[in-house]
Amino acid sequence: MNEQSNERSTRKRGRMWLVIALVVVVLLVAQGIWSRHSAHAELERDAGEHSVQTVEIIKPTRMKPTQDLVLAGDIRAFSDAPIFARTNGYLKRWTADIGTKVRKGQLLAEIDAPEINDQLRQARADAQTARANYLLAKTTADRWVQMAKNNSVSRQETDEKTGDMLAKEAAFNASQANVSRLEQMVSFQKIYAPFDGVVTARNTDVGQLIDAGSAGIGRELFHIQDATTLRVFVDVPQAYARLVTPGLPAELILNEERNRKFEGVTVRTAGAVDPVARTMRVEVGVKNPSGELLAGAYAQVRFHLTNASASYTLPGNALLFRPDGVHAASVDANNRVKLLPITLGTDYGTRVSIAAGLSGDERVIVNPPDSIVDGAAVRIGRANATPGASQPKQGGEAS
Incomplete structure (x- = not known):
C-alpha cells in the first residue's frame, strides 16, 4: 500500500514538473514573439518618420514703397571746349x-x-x-x-x-x-x-x-571749362530705368566728403537702354557757383525711388527653376507642399523681388530639393525670417 502511494506521488511530481517546464517554454516563446513584434513596429514607425522630409520655412518680406539707388557718376563741366588755332x-x-x-x-x-x-x-x-x-x-x-x-x-x-x-x-x-x-x-x-x-x-x-587745325591735326592751345553748372552722367540699370525720370531729385556724394551732400536734379534721360550694357544714360544737373565740385571727378549719385506697386522679396535659395517657369515651394495648413508659380522682379543679389504670385502669408521652404513635388508631406523643422540671406537695403541703399 505504501509502495503504491509513493509511486502515485512520484508520478504527480513528474507531471507537475512537466507542466512547469511547458509553461516556462510557452512564456519564453511568447516573450520572443512579443519582442520581435515590438521591434518590427518600432522599425516601421522610424521608417515612417524618416520618409517625411524636414524643411525650414520663411515668410516673404514685403518691400517698402521707397528705396535709395546709389550709382557711380561722372562729373563734367556744363561747357567744355578745346581751343585750336585757325591760322x-x-x-x-x-x-x-x-x-x-x-x-x-x-x-x-x-x-x-x-x-x-x-x-x-x-x-x-x-x-x-x-x-x-x-x-x-x-x-x-x-x-x-x-x-x-x-x-x-x-x-x-x-x-x-x-x-x-x-x-x-x-x-x-x-x-x-x-x-x-x-x-x-x-x-x-x-x-x-x-x-x-x-x-x-x-x-x-x-x-x-602753331599749325591750324582741330584734334588730331593741330595742337590744342587752351582748354576752357565752365563749371558753375555741372553735368553728372549716370548709367542706370534696366531694372530701375522706368523709375528715373526728368525732374527726379538726386544727391551727389563725394568719397572724400562723405558727410556732405550736394543737391541735384535729373535733367534728361536717354530714353533707351544700351543693348550691350543694359543701362540707360541719365544726366543730373548740379549747381556749383562756388566751384567746390571739380569737373572730371568721380562721385556717387543717390536717387530716392518710389514704386507704387510694392512687392515681396525672397532669398535666392528659396526659388525653384522648372521648365514651366519659376516656382516657390510653400507648405499649407496640412503640412503638404504646394508649388506656387511666381514672377521675378528686381534682383538685389542675395534676395529677389517677386512681382506676382505671392500674397505674403505663405510659408516658403528654404533650399527646397529639386525632387520636391506638389502635395508631398513635409515636417517643419525650424522657422527663420532671414535664413542666411541678408535683406535688401529697402529705404536704404541699393547699389
Whole structure:
C-alpha cells in the first residue's frame, strides 16, 4: 500500500514538473514573439518618420514703397571746349594761364602770321584792280546801250560790251570774297575765349610754331571749362530705368566728403537702354557757383525711388527653376507642399523681388530639393525670417 502511494506521488511530481517546464517554454516563446513584434513596429514607425522630409520655412518680406539707388557718376563741366588755332604762324604772346578765370570774348593769345597779312594786302590790291576794270566795263556797256537805242552800233557789239561788264563784275565780287576770307584769317591771329569759364590747360608758349587745325591735326592751345553748372552722367540699370525720370531729385556724394551732400536734379534721360550694357544714360544737373565740385571727378549719385506697386522679396535659395517657369515651394495648413508659380522682379543679389504670385502669408521652404513635388508631406523643422540671406537695403541703399 505504501509502495503504491509513493509511486502515485512520484508520478504527480513528474507531471507537475512537466507542466512547469511547458509553461516556462510557452512564456519564453511568447516573450520572443512579443519582442520581435515590438521591434518590427518600432522599425516601421522610424521608417515612417524618416520618409517625411524636414524643411525650414520663411515668410516673404514685403518691400517698402521707397528705396535709395546709389550709382557711380561722372562729373563734367556744363561747357567744355578745346581751343585750336585757325591760322598758321608763331605764338606772339599769351594772356591766360592755367586756373585763370576768363570772360567771353577775352583775348587768350595772339599769333604772328606775316604771310597772311601780305596775302591780305595783295588781295585788297587785286580787288581794287577788279573794281576799276568793272567800273570801266560798266561805263562802256552803258554807253553802248544808249548808242544801240539810236542804231549807232550793232546789237552784237552791245551784247559783247554788256557781257564783258558782267564778267568784270563777277571777277570783282570774287576778289572781294577773297579779301573777306583773308580778313577772317587775319582775325584768327587773335584767340578769344568762347564763353565764361576757367582755363584748365595751356599747351603752348611764346615762339612756338602753331599749325591750324582741330584734334588730331593741330595742337590744342587752351582748354576752357565752365563749371558753375555741372553735368553728372549716370548709367542706370534696366531694372530701375522706368523709375528715373526728368525732374527726379538726386544727391551727389563725394568719397572724400562723405558727410556732405550736394543737391541735384535729373535733367534728361536717354530714353533707351544700351543693348550691350543694359543701362540707360541719365544726366543730373548740379549747381556749383562756388566751384567746390571739380569737373572730371568721380562721385556717387543717390536717387530716392518710389514704386507704387510694392512687392515681396525672397532669398535666392528659396526659388525653384522648372521648365514651366519659376516656382516657390510653400507648405499649407496640412503640412503638404504646394508649388506656387511666381514672377521675378528686381534682383538685389542675395534676395529677389517677386512681382506676382505671392500674397505674403505663405510659408516658403528654404533650399527646397529639386525632387520636391506638389502635395508631398513635409515636417517643419525650424522657422527663420532671414535664413542666411541678408535683406535688401529697402529705404536704404541699393547699389
